[in-house]
Amino acid sequence: MSEGALPTDDAVLRVDDLQKSFGGLAATDHATFAVERGTITGLIGPNGAGKSTLFNLISGFYEPDGGTVEVNGTDVTGMEPYQVADHGLIRTFQTPRKLEGMTVREAMLVGPRKQPGESFLRLFASPGTVGESESANLADAERILEEFEIDHLAAQPATDISGGQMKLVELARAMLAEPEVLLLDEPVAGVNPTLAKKLKSQIRRLNEQGTTFLLIEHDMEFVMDLADPIVVLDQGHVLTEGTPEGVRSDDRVIDAYLGGGT
């Protein structure tokens, strides 16, 4: 438990005393942790530990009952998801829905934030600017598809590709939004081992290029190999955090997973 426990000032995401209840159930119970810039932080916990709720609270999809979320030093608590995204926090979903009637290339082009062509008036007032930004985004999209080695899918209907390929496209698209911190909700759930390996190497590559990750994952082998530090959630609060080795040998973690102890 070396770096994880050390308080530093370079946290890209800081969750402080976050609370959320549904009816009488405290899904998130005074959760506090931080994601340091440049890390791949893992978020694990048994089923029902509140991982997805926490993601929804951080990304603005749920409004917390108490506590704060800070992205890049800005308090984003209670903001709309699009505003949180504007501060550099992008998230993916456990089960991405497919974009009907779009090719993979078009689905990718939804990624870039604040496109001039997203303003209805500018489509007619300054079509030149719209065209330039669209050209640039198209070039970026194709470059990233190439880096992900899925450029052969570009012209495929987004509804026709496999679930695993969709996860890769999602990750690629999220990169077009230029996130400072990217929240991945079970990136390899239901993905075959070959594609999972590919996803892992891509995440690692992007991390080396400067993107910070926070990921929920049930595949222990995957998360222990990729993430450091790891935050363990149980019944809505942070049970412990630390290196993969530290977490793996922590009795409380084993108890939480096996349902013993509490």
Add this chain to the structure above:
Amino acid sequence: MSALTDPKGAIAELTRPEGWVLGVSVAFLLFLLAALLTGALGPTYFLFLVGLAGMYALLSFGLNAQWGFTGLINFSVAAFFGIGAYGSALMTASGSPIAGGFNPLVGLVVALVVALVLALLIGIPTLRLRADYLAIASLGLAEVMRLIVLNERWLTNGSAGVRGIPGFFSGWPVLSTFPETMPGLRLEVIPGSPVILETAFWRASLNVLLVLAFAGTVYYVLRRAHRSPWGRVLRTIRSDEDLARALGKNTYSFKMQSFVLGSLIMALAGVFYTHLNLYVGPGDLDPITTFYAWVAVILGGSGSNRGALFGGIVIVTIREGTRFLNDVALPIDPAPLRLLLIGVVIVAVMRYRPQGILPPQRELIWPSAVDGRGTPETPDSGVREQKGGGGDE
């Protein structure tokens, strides 16, 4: 490649349904031409039908901008249509119980502003919620509007409707007197069945000009919008709103823009209808108009502008074409047959071509961005058509 410089190449590029629609349209036009020349179809009535087709095309465009692009379920097409119709009628008609007598351009502006306000009023509370709430609220709005028009006699004349509506071009230079100044023409292409063109014909042709201008402008705007990043966000919302939100799109604002745009187009259809029909009554707000617009959009292919255009024309053909069945001795009255026929068409389309007859096809990327790259690998035939024609048979 332009269809004008290379018609053969343009035809070869068509997908099967496109070719089919083209063929049927050409045959239909020839049939109409024959009917016109033989005198079976009066030219003035024909132009009225073209105007009506344009009106339905506008309604379908409006609904397409809401449902086809964004997935917004609006059951108050008739209400926005009625606001356009009544807004313009009440401002311009000599028989208007309120203001009246204004230039039709004033009527147009007033109608659009009222439609805008109403769209905002209904959109603000519902567009933050799930899709079903807009559906329910719009259903209510349609009925409220219909009842207001029927019962608030001081405002709308109630069930008597509004009469004395001028043509759209009244008060304009040249165009206002154009029909009267044109000479009467007598054409005799087929000996023995002369076609006579008089003032009423020229008046009707002005209306056609007007609806072509309205529909042409709207089509141009929607086409550009559909291919833009703006349209792409709407299409993303249609499939997965949460995804759009997570990627930093203010989906509430986008849905509102789409809803307002569609509502304005529907009101525009109403404004045109007022000056085409020269009378509006509470019956024009009946839910059947909403139903027709939905049929047109689903039939043509949700999300497709040309599909909406095609659907609008099909609706008018069925609606008005069945009138001619009066001439044929039938065991039942043709009026119910009309709805039956529309029902059969819907069932057939849903069964054999659920995506509609002309679904949005080509990859929708801002044209100049694609052209700049020299495009050889962008798919020319559609996204759906590419799957080896799987669902097309």
